[in-house]
Amino acid sequence: MKLFEPLTINGMTVRNRIVMAPMQLRLGLGNPRARAFYLARASGGAGAIIMCGTSVDLLMDDAAWGRADGVARFVENMRGFTDEIHATGTRIGIQLWHGNLWPAGNGGPMPGAEPVAPSATAECRALTIAEIQAISAKFAAAAATAQKAGMDFVEVHGAHGYLVCQFFSGADNRRTDAYGGDLAGRMRFGVETVQAMRQAVGQDFPIFYRLGAQEHRPGGITLRQSQAFAVELQKAGVDAFDISIGATAGRSASPGPRAKPGTFVPLAERIKAAVSVPVMALGRINTPELAEAILVDGRADLVGIGRQLIADPFWPDKVHAGRSETITACLSCNRCFQPLRNPDWSWKSDQPLCKVNPKAGREMEG
Numbered sequence: 001m002k003l004f005e006p007l008t009i010n011g012m013t014v015r016n017r018i019v020m021a022p023m024q025l026r027l028g029l030g031n032p033r034a035r036a037f038y039l040a041r042a043s044g045g046a047g048a049i050i051m052c053g054t055s056v057d058l059l060m061d062d063a064a065w066g067r068a069d070g071v072a073r074f075v076e077n078m079r080g081f082t083d084e085i086h087a088t089g090t091r092i093g094i095q096l097w098h099g100n101l102w103p104a105g106n107g108g109p110m111p112g113a114e115p116v117a118p119s120a121t122a123e124c125r126a127l128t129i130a131e132i133q134a135i136s137a138k139f140a141a142a143a144a145t146a147q148k149a150g151m152d153f154v155e156v157h158g159a160h161g162y163l164v165c166q167f168f169s170g171a172d173n174r175r176t177d178a179y180g181g182d183l184a185g186r187m188r189f190g191v192e193t194v195q196a197m198r199q200a201v202g203q204d205f206p207i208f209y210r211l212g213a214q215e216h217r218p219g220g221i222t223l224r225q226s227q228a229f230a231v232e233l234q235k236a237g238v239d240a241f242d243i244s245i246g247a248t249a250g251r252s253a254s255p256g257p258r259a260k261p262g263t264f265v266p267l268a269e270r271i272k273a274a275v276s277v278p279v280m281a282l283g284r285i286n287t288p289e290l291a292e293a294i295l296v297d298g299r300a301d302l303v304g305i306g307r308q309l310i311a312d313p314f315w316p317d318k319v320h321a322g323r324s325e326t327i328t329a330c331l332s333c334n335r336c337f338q339p340l341r342n343p344d345w346s347w348k349s350d351q352p353l354c355k356v357n358p359k360a361g362r363e364m365e366g
């Protein structure tokens with residue numbers, strides 16, 4: 001199957017085309033629960049894992065950890081973890097995120113942090129040019145930390161209406177300076193951020209970019225704009241694209257049971273037509289038949305699988321071994337958003353994360 005053909009991305013060979021999509025489950029990063037969760041997906045045969053959207057502050061600012069050696073400890077702790085993942089043959093990267101309202105993203109805002117956006121909103125104040133450039137520098141420093149921690153690659157979270165995505169969206173970016181206005185202005189922050197990251201990590205370290213390629217709202221991102229943006233991002237140093245949607249108002253980035261399987265594949269296909277680096281497609285790619293068809297038909301080079309790997313970490317190995325009938329199917333019910341949406345959620349309670357896999361997030365419990 002094409003699904004099990006290796007692919008090399010800027011010198012990094014991934015053993016197959018299956019990439020675990022980033023999912024923030026409030027597991028933490030290097031603790032035993034998180035390690036066991038990711039290790040199960042690596043042992044289950046995923047080619048690469050993208051760790052959850054993680055605030056850039058956590059990877060470059062000790063204050064985000066509330067201790068003087070926070071980042072150094074992160075590096076030390078993650079080194080052992082990335083070694084364990086590598087021993088399974090899986091590649092591991094981390095998604096770098098700036099979430100406007102929750103700048104630290106580690107369960108709450110950094111002390112004294114203010115919600116910010118490209119243009120002022122009811123909740124956020126507009127960033128100054130110096131602050132915008134400082135955020136690009138944070139992404140660069142965070143990428144360098146991930147590299148030191150033994151990660152194989154990093155991904156920029158440029159989707160789902162968070163800060164990076166907002167700069168590109170005409171619906172959110174109403175600036176009239178160099179970081180707004182026309183398409184070139186709205187692309188500037190993303191492009192400069194990738195350039196800064198490339199400089200920080202050197203030429204040979206893969207940078208993925210999750211691009212929110214379309215929005216359905218007045219003035220929002222169009223596919224044609226995203227094609228132009230992807231071309232500029234590739235020139236700036238992006239080695240692979242992961243294609244999702246922009247602002248999620250009215251359209252979930254994690255489509256429900258009635259959504260078409262392969263929901264965002266048509267967006268990936270259009271970006272693939274514009275760039276010459278690998279492109280990953282997403283959205284309810286839950287069956288091997290669909291995953292294989294996407295690759296064979298040349299619609300994408302990689303398949304991103306999120307919730308199906310919560311439901312069954314061994315999906316890749318089962319498919320490879322011809323045991324697809326033993327797969328525990330994901331219901332697309334989105335119960336796994338509980339840790340993010342339910343303020344009373346706690347891993348210490350016995351509430352299951354997943355409707356079909358009671359062990360998800362509890363792999364360390366044996």
Ligand SMILES: Cc1cc2nc3c(=O)[nH]c(=O)nc-3n(C[C@H](O)[C@H](O)[C@H](O)COP(=O)(O)O)c2cc1C
Nearest residue numbers: 021022023024053253254283284305306307336337
């Ligand atoms: C609980 C949960 C948390 C998520 N967290 C992130 C995240 O941190 N960053 C991100 O870009 N997407 C996030 N996503 C979206 C997934 O990466 C993926 O794009 C989406 O679920 C569609 O893929 P799937 O149908 O295979 O799950 C999350 C999805 C879920 C279900």
Ligand code: SF4
Nearest residue numbers: 330331333334336354
């Ligand atoms: S909780 Fe529902 S959507 Fe989430 S992984 Fe489990 S079955 Fe899939």
